[in-house]
Amino acid sequence: MSSLAFLPLEIFIVVLIIERIVDQSERKAKLQKLNMVWARFSTMSAITCCGDCWTISITKLKFQHFNLKDNWGKKEFQEAAAYADKLKIEMTATI
Numbered sequence: 001m002s003s004l005a006f007l008p009l010e011i012f013i014v015v016l017i018i019e020r021i022v023d024q025s026e027r028k029a030k031l032q033k034l035n036m037v038w039a040r041f042s043t044m045s046a047i048t049c050c051g052d053c054w055t056i057s058i059t060k061l062k063f064q065h066f067n068l069k070d071n072w073g074k075k076e077f078q079e080a081a082a083y084a085d086k087l088k089i090e091m092t093a094t095i
Helices: 007-049 074-086
Strands: 054-058 089-093
Touching (some): 007 074
Antiparallel strands (some): 054 089
């Protein structure tokens, strides 16, 4: 009978552990998405800041490949990365 008295406590501890694991995996996924957004922001900011002295030619760029959404999975990130790898970027200085 004494072991039944601790059953609610044991269930509570297990639930806390599982909740922490789920929270960590969700946080990791959000951080990955945030890193991609930050990379895009910093790239676009650099292009804007250097726009006066640099001419950048990106051939056939389709921005729909980089529209980050909440429901993106691994497949969408891989497709965007593959598309970015295929881009041809030419830069010339006009100082």
